[in-house]
Amino acid sequence: MAKRLTTYILIALVAGLVLGWALNASIDDGGGAGSAQLTQIAGYFSIVTSLFLRLIKMIIAPLVFSTLVVGIAHMGDSSALGRVGLRSLGWFLGASLVSLTLGLLLVNLLQPGVGLGLPLPPVAADAGLTKAAFNLKDFIAHLVPASGIEAMATNEILQIVVFSVFVGVALTAVGEKGAPLVRALEGLVAVMLQITDYVMRVAPLAVFAAVAGTLAERGPGVIGDLAYFMGSFYLGLAVLWAVLLGVAFLIIGPRVGTLIRYLRDPILLGFSTASSEAAYPRTLEALDRFGVPPRIASFVLPLGYSFNLDGSMMYMTFASIFVAQAYGIDLSWPQMITMLLVLMVTSKGIAGVPRASLVVIAGTMGMFDIPEAGLLLILAVDHFLDMGRTATNVIGNAVAATVIAKWEGGFDRPEPAEIEPLPTPSGHLRTDVPDSFRDVGGPPPPVI
Template identity: 75%
Template sequence: MAKRLTFYILIGLVLGIVVGLVLNGLLDDGTPAAAARLKSIAGYFTIGTSVFLRLIKMIIAPLVFATLVSGIAQMGDTAALGRVGARAIGWFIGASLVSLSLGLVLVNLLRPGVGINLPLPPVTADAGVATAAFSLDKFITHIVPASMIEAMATNEILQIVVFSIFVGVAITAVGEKGQPLIRAVDGLVAVMLQITDYVMRVAPFAVFCAVTATLAERGAGVIGQLAYFMGSFYLALLVLWAVLLGLGFLVIGGRITDLVRYIREPLLVAFTTASSEAAYPRMLEALDRFGVPPRIASFVLPLGYSFNLDGSMIYMTFASLFIAQAYGIAIPLGTQIAMLLFLMISSKGIAGVPRASLVVIAAVLPVFDIPEAGLLLILAVDHFLDMGRTATNVVGNAVASAVVAKWEGGFDPREPVAIEPPHAPSGGPAPQAPDSLRQA
């Protein structure tokens, strides 16, 4: 199933590019009426993408809760939980600093904003991105859920993680009395993975709709106008991939190349849909087949979705300084380092915020006297940039999970990269989850 799904997603991507460009070429004559017509057509295609993403959101909360509670119960003691958490957070902080620093260095070397000829908006213009200053008290209090039902209804991953930790630790503490709950949670994991299999069959169609809608409305011209900026940023992402995989190699050795093979499907899903949530269920399965123990992956991965967004980190420094270059604003090195640290802190308060990178950038620009309206330069191509940074987030979290697993005693036996689900006869039992996810 996995190999076929990857192939179908690639077909959806190619067909989306072709259909989107054809629609734009046939209907776009440069008039406002044509633009409105293309926007309307793109809206119809967006329905397919929206339905798929809503299906993904439907399964994220119960899947995170079930896998995390099951993983904590398998750890058996709170000391192991604290050790895994400390190692994961330590890696996340280091990876974030590396990503931000790399963005700062490469944007100064490549200088994509220098000499740009696009007309810049007035300094007083509003970029239309809602912003809010980082608030430590709001961030800390937001971590703790006031209601688990509300947290699951709004897909607040960090709040779900906190509640799941309490439940997992409590189940471990009550001992034998908690065994029925552990079996129930393991059953819920198997059910959610089966639902994931159903939902992912819609992914190729969703990818086709997403790409078609974007290119039909905007056309290829918008990419050409900022081609150097986009090319520079994707080069920066490739460098970051090399650094992250290199650091992973230092810890887990040559097995890092196998990790890339195992995560290629969730990586492709993340890139084509520009949604980390869409890749989450498949990431859990891929890491399990690779050999990361479920108790590690189910704990590290949800934390990584809030604290280890390496692609978003590098984008924040890269895009912020690109806008400054586009305006011709010279920023001293000391100020750039201060911006890096400011972004490091403020980015931790926006877990779960849509287009979080743009929100943080919009909040940071005025602090360093860079016109916020400069965001208008990159809004048109943000979707294409989001595809790359989302895929990079997946790579960063896969490496983090593998590294923590190595530090915690090593890996489980590997399973095949792609497993064909068993085809049960009519009325027979449904396919089961991988063995390691069904352990009590």
């Protein structure tokens, strides 16, 4: 199933590129009725993408809650939970610092904003983004949900994590009395993973619609205008991938190559939809097949989506300095290091906000007298940049979970990257539900 889904997504990606480009070339008239028609066509395509993303949002909260509570209950004691939490946060802070620093160094080395040659927006122009300043009081208060149900209804991942930790620790404390609830939640995990399988069957169609709509509306020309900036950023992402996977190689050894094979489906899904949420269920399953214990993966992944968005972190320093370069603003190294530290803090309080990277950047630029209007330069290509940073976020969180699992005693028995169909008690074939989350008969999976 995983291999077929990857193939279908690739086909849909290419088909969307071809159709979007063809529509733009045949209808675009440089700003007249043709442009309005293309916007309307893109709106029709967005219906499919929006429905798919809503389906993903529908399963995220119950999936995160059930897997996390079951994982904590299986840890056995609160000391193990505290140890995993501290190690995870330590890794997240280190990875965030590396990502921000790489973005800062590469944008100064490559200088994509110098001599840009594009007309600059007026300094007073509004980029249309809600600027959010970091507020420690509000951030800490926002960590704890006023209601667990409200947190799930609004898909506040960090609040769901906090609520799940309380439930999981309480179930561990009550012991045998809580066993029926743990078994019920294990059943819920299996149900949610089966629903994930249903939802993922329409992923290629969503990918096709997202790519075709975006390219039809904006055309290849907008990419050409900022090709050097985009190329520089993607080069930075490639360097970040090399660093993350290199560190992972030092910790877990040659199995890093196998990990990439397991992750190719969620990476491609995250890249083509530019949605970390869309890739979350598949990433969880891929890590389970690789051998990361579910109690580790189900804790580290949702926490990582709030604290460990490596691709987004790199983009924050990269885009901020790019705009400064475009306006000819010369920032000293002490100023840029201060900006890095500010972004390190402010980015942690904005998780879950649409276009979070741009919102954080807009709220930080004013501290260094960089015109917010400069973001108008990159808004047109932000979707294409978001694709790359989303795929990087998937890699960063998967590597984090894998490394934490290694530090916590190693891996479970892995499953083949391509799962063969296994019969369920009802006789139906299920191809992609991890063995650790299901109750089916048959021999254990082979060791890779």
